[in-house]
Amino acid sequence: MGLSDVVDALDRVEQLVEDSETGPVQDSLSWQRDGDDADIQLGKACAMLGTCRQLRTGTNNYVSVVELSFNAIERSFQFYLVEMTAAESSDYRNHEEVFEDVAARNVFSDEAVAGRIDAFRSEHRPRYYYDIDRPGRDFAVAMHDLAEEVHRYVVAFADAHSRCNCDDRH
Numbered sequence: 001m002g003l004s005d006v007v008d009a010l011d012r013v014e015q016l017v018e019d020s021e022t023g024p025v026q027d028s029l030s031w032q033r034d035g036d037d038a039d040i041q042l043g044k045a046c047a048m049l050g051t052c053r054q055l056r057t058g059t060n061n062y063v064s065v066v067e068l069s070f071n072a073i074e075r076s077f078q079f080y081l082v083e084m085t086a087a088e089s090s091d092y093r094n095h096e097e098v099f100e101d102v103a104a105r106n107v108f109s110d111e112a113v114a115g116r117i118d119a120f121r122s123e124h125r126p127r128y129y130y131d132i133d134r135p136g137r138d139f140a141v142a143m144h145d146l147a148e149e150v151h152r153y154v155v156a157f158a159d160a161h162s163r164c165n166c167d168d169r170h
Contacts, residue, residue, distance in 0.1 A: 038083035039163065045075035045151055046165040052144045062140035063128060069140075069147035070125050073117060076151045077102045083158050095121065107157060117150070 016022050048068045055065050077098050081087045085105070092098045099118035108114060127133040135143075155164045 037089050038079055041075050041079035041082055041089060042155075042160065042163060043165060045072045045079060048072040048075065049144075049148060049151055049166060052147065056141065056144060060137065062135045062137055065140040066128050066135045066143045067125075069143040070121055072147040073121075073150050074098055076147075076154045077114065079160075080107060080154045080158050081105075083160065107154070113150075117146075 049072050052065050052068050052072070055061050055068075074095060078089060078092060081092075081098065081101055082089055085101075087101070092101075096118065099114050099121070102108075103112070103114035103118070124133075128135050151164075151166070155161060
């Protein structure tokens with residue numbers, strides 16, 4: 001293991017992308033329609049939640065569960081915005097814009113859910129991401145539960161059950 005191994009691995013990744021030969025797509029994303037921006041965001045949220053479910057059984061990888069949960073919430077919001085408005089994923093250059101737009105559209109009635117999650121994300125996510133704090137099991141489980149509930153709500157709000165690729169709980 002040395003520098004040449006790193007360079008070889010980087011060459012391989014770059015070549016695969018350049019040749020458009022990245023291999024079979026992930027099964028849980030194969031249902032997406034090419035060029036459908038909303039489906040791409042929905043599929044990413046579903047995939048992240050599925051990974052969280054797998055990580056919750058038999059591991060103590062709480063950092064990954066927390067990070068994937070934050071990402072799944074944002075992707076679920078982004079799915080809604082692209083699906084239900086004239087927005088495109090590329091319209092959102094930072095996390096705050098997604099949360100602000102969902103809040104402005106009153107998706108969660110007057111409960112301020114998007115704003116509360118954004119404030120919580122802004123304050124706490126960097127602390128876990130940069131290892132200032134370490135999430136415990138209870139927090140990781142609660143974050144995943146929050147991500148699942150947000151996803152279910154947004155999918156229902158957008159009437160997209162038939163396009164959600166999560167398990168039968170949705």
